[in-house]
Amino acid sequence: MGNDKFKGIKAVGKDLLNRIKQYAGGAEPIFKTREEWQQWMSRQEKQSAKAVNSQNRGVKTENLVVRSGITDLYRTCTFATYKVTNDGQRIALSYAKSYADGFGTGFASFIFAGSVGTGKTHLAAAIGNKLIRHDKKVVLITISDLLLKVRECYAQNKSESGLIDTLCRCDLLILDDVGMQRGKTNEAVLLNQIINRRSSEFKPTGITTNLNFAGLSALLGERILDRLKMDQGIWVNFGWESYRSNVTHKNFKK
Numbered sequence: 001m002g003n004d005k006f007k008g009i010k011a012v013g014k015d016l017l018n019r020i021k022q023y024a025g026g027a028e029p030i031f032k033t034r035e036e037w038q039q040w041m042s043r044q045e046k047q048s049a050k051a052v053n054s055q056n057r058g059v060k061t062e063n064l065v066v067r068s069g070i071t072d073l074y075r076t077c078t079f080a081t082y083k084v085t086n087d088g089q090r091i092a093l094s095y096a097k098s099y100a101d102g103f104g105t106g107f108a109s110f111i112f113a114g115s116v117g118t119g120k121t122h123l124a125a126a127i128g129n130k131l132i133r134h135d136k137k138v139v140l141i142t143i144s145d146l147l148l149k150v151r152e153c154y155a156q157n158k159s160e161s162g163l164i165d166t167l168c169r170c171d172l173l174i175l176d177d178v179g180m181q182r183g184k185t186n187e188a189v190l191l192n193q194i195i196n197r198r199s200s201e202f203k204p205t206g207i208t209t210n211l212n213f214a215g216l217s218a219l220l221g222e223r224i225l226d227r228l229k230m231d232q233g234i235w236v237n238f239g240w241e242s243y244r245s246n247v248t249h250k251n252f253k254k
Helices: 002-023 034-068 087-101 120-133 143-155 161-169 185-200 213-220 222-227
Strands: 110-114 138-142 172-178 205-209 234-238
Touching (some): 087 110, 087 120, 087 234, 120 138, 120 172, 138 143, 138 161, 143 161, 143 172, 161 185, 172 213, 185 213, 185 222, 213 222
Parallel strands (some): 110 234, 172 205
């Protein structure tokens, strides 16, 4: 009985191979046994699944980038595209790379401070872009856009608490151009709320600013600035001339 069953399985396998050979116009198939055919099918399924996963990952990454608020100007920013012409830029690049590489091991924040056009936002966006490729949720928002969104909440008779909740849920929040709205009390109040809550939940915040230490301390207050130092948060000075006169449409890919 057992032998008859085994013979039946062999017959089915032989019939399958004969059919494949017939459909191939008499040519010899790339596999000669049922086991070879099964192995080939398994490889094809794995390759197909890998292709689908790669495509899905690409779509997911693109969606994360769109939701991050990182604009077209900064979506192509990487560490490799950061131009280094002096020791200060080399040090800034090293700090940014180390921060991205070590992200997730703690909740250290960063502050990139210096005059306009020195690459602060480029390196901050490079950090964000790298983390997004590793499935981290990153939001980069300018202070002017943040205040605009708050005003939109008020115009719709909504509280800004929902907006703050969103900003506090992401893995990394990057606040760009802090101090540009200096003199407006609501900037300082809003930033205090956001940074205080994120640090209380052990979540890091990145800041780019044109202010020096004294100016940022006056804006945020010593208590908030002290929170940004938690877990060995870093302050990097960008003390060189603006690079923006060298930026043209040729620097970007559509």
